[in-house]
Amino acid sequence: MGVDDDSAGPTVRQHRETTALDLRSGAVRADARGGVQHTAQIDPTAVPPPPAAPEPTLPRTVEQHLDEILAAVPQPDAIELAVLDAQGLLCAEEVVSKRALPAYDQAALDGYAARSDDVARATPEAPVQLSVVGESTAGSADPSSIGPGLAQKVAAGALLPGGADVVVPAVWTDRGVVTVTVQAPVGPGGYVRRAGDDVASGTPAVAVGTPIGPAQISLLAAVGRERVLVRPRPRVGILSGGGELVDITTDPAPGQAVDVNSYALAAAARDAGADAYRSGIVPADPRRLSEVLESQTLRSDLVLISGTFADEGDAVREALGALGDVRFRPVTMYPGPVQAFGRIGREQVPVIIVPGEPVAALVAFEVFVRPAIRLMLGKRQLFRRTVQAIAAQPVYSPLGYRQYLHGQVMRHPDGGYVVEPLGDGDEAMLARMARANCLIVVDEDVTEVAAGGLVTVMPLLLGG
């Protein structure tokens, strides 16, 4: 397992210049993937390859870490679900209708089926009188037909009698029972729905990649589909680790902390569209710990662990290392300047490790986990929309780091948005986070935005 050092920087506020100096003192590589190009040609067979050097602990950008995760998450196989269970998921098949919709020529509204030859010239001044022969209600399957001078009373959706090519709306008649007086003209095809007008038999009704909502469920039911192939909800196993953690039922002693992350991350994963399985705090015993992790790889499409496993010898790091390749790396972001990702188990299940601090955990979820879940769901739009907003207060950020701050964004009466930052990025402020409705994103090269300046804001709408 490649395990890198956890060199958490400060949440800079008071001593910006000093920090900026310190942050720049490390060797920074702008693009870890494309950075070093060996242009000298070496015959690879002439000399033995050098022993693999431990990867240096160079900080990576948010994008680099995200790219690694998105490139590695699996695409779960499509599954067939009952249409109602498919709600919110993406269709994974082209649903070809075996039926025409509508299934037969029918009245588009309540009125009288007639022949256009008879009624095309009716007016209030020169009404046309027809003899009413029977009635066709929705659901009646008796085929009938009418000839010249005749009409049949029809309800919306009712089978059109043979010979009829128009429906005269009831309001344009005297609603007669034996004879009916038509007071307005209806041209050929008027108020008639032809079989197949909506969907012709043998043509696609729902395309691959269509999000399935109430209207799609309506259409699927209409073409006779009880079940449909969809991209499934990824199963996300959720664990938290750390010697300080106690369960929610336990009153924490000094130095201890309640496991809030397994709850919050399960809620966030479910909100993002996953089936979340909260396993709670990982066992302290190394063998039990390995068993729990391994069992997760058999049940999950993605394993999500929160915790600050700072030390090289940490039990969770050891257990993950025994199961696969999980790398802890500094990432140029606040909160959460150390993130980890890897794959474990025979199935090479991806594991995302987010910081143990609850605010940092939910920020990392937004930045790395939610896009991964949406990718697994097949969604085209992986990321939340951002808007530009006027900062109501100054916003600070360490140079070289992307800062995520919780805030309250609202519409400005004159148009656009205003955002009020809540706090300073401290990862322990849960009540502050709970009042937020957005994340303010301050880019790496910005250290300060004055009040009145524009900042990028990511509204945290639930659901969408």
Place this chain on the structure above:
Amino acid sequence: MGVDDDSAGPTVRQHRETTALDLRSGAVRADARGGVQHTAQIDPTAVPPPPAAPEPTLPRTVEQHLDEILAAVPQPDAIELAVLDAQGLLCAEEVVSKRALPAYDQAALDGYAARSDDVARATPEAPVQLSVVGESTAGSADPSSIGPGLAQKVAAGALLPGGADVVVPAVWTDRGVVTVTVQAPVGPGGYVRRAGDDVASGTPAVAVGTPIGPAQISLLAAVGRERVLVRPRPRVGILSGGGELVDITTDPAPGQAVDVNSYALAAAARDAGADAYRSGIVPADPRRLSEVLESQTLRSDLVLISGTFADEGDAVREALGALGDVRFRPVTMYPGPVQAFGRIGREQVPVIIVPGEPVAALVAFEVFVRPAIRLMLGKRQLFRRTVQAIAAQPVYSPLGYRQYLHGQVMRHPDGGYVVEPLGDGDEAMLARMARANCLIVVDEDVTEVAAGGLVTVMPLLLGG
């Protein structure tokens, strides 16, 4: 039961002027509630009251029908749920924290706990050297203390030793083990989280009416709440009726139609936040029908039925009439110019009846049922946001009726929105509806909007 006539008007397209004439020929009362004021004073004891006349079938506006529904839906009692099950619901209690958050004074980041007197004047040129006495990791509960000239290595979240009032970020030191050199000043309180900074013990953590999402679940767990009182999801029983209906598994014969509404409405109700119970097609047998309806009143906070029960003697109307007061009324809207509402059973459970045509059913759901479900959930925002959009095609609407048309709305490259109408309001066009992402709303007094004109658009985002 007060049952009114089903006088469905036409979906006017070809003969606008004639229809407008017809629609205006009926007695229209602008405001059914405040319309007639009896100013003459009558002594109510002097003459017997006149026999209750059948209510005239005057059309009512969308707002009048909606107002009646919103005034009648019950507020289900708050229930206690496990925090994860509370996701998406509104908090129904003021959650007062029995703990301080953070629970104890702690390091805000990795570094060295020290005394500000010792480090307040440290600089890179004049660093300060301190002796390191021990280490405090997150989870360690051993109270310790430091004196002048001493420092303790601390991890973020670790208990601050007695005597210390600052944490020097590790990056501003030489990270020494026996002695540490501090190269930057830290003022009193720097990088220390004080107990109760986030939430003081005995103060409210989550207020009544707060929507519970991942951040609130994080906070609730932190204050030790496993369960929380919330406004529950309303239980909505969903039925469909009509002699033409066959189940989704049956291939419909000519004149028959598949029951798509019980599926589509269940999906829509769930999307609006309800627990939806799909019961499918109501039985044809009058006794079984009554039993099914009555059993719904014992299980549901709201009963939702789709179907076009046009005739006075219709079995569903009869059965509803025997159980309570359900009124069918013309409503000045398209699609769905007849809607019904009432209350049935001993519990006076509200019953909303939407049209049987699938497009009209989902439009009526949007207009009448979704706001009712959101009201029962306690949401402040009952209605979808609307935007003004440029019509890419002309839009027509019958005079005196509010027209709802499906459309595709997209952002205009120059700002604002453009909407493409899909179809003409015909209630049988499911594939067309399934391609829509919005409803276009054309007011009662507008009969035509030219291409390029502005229309009101209601984006149909799922979830929101």
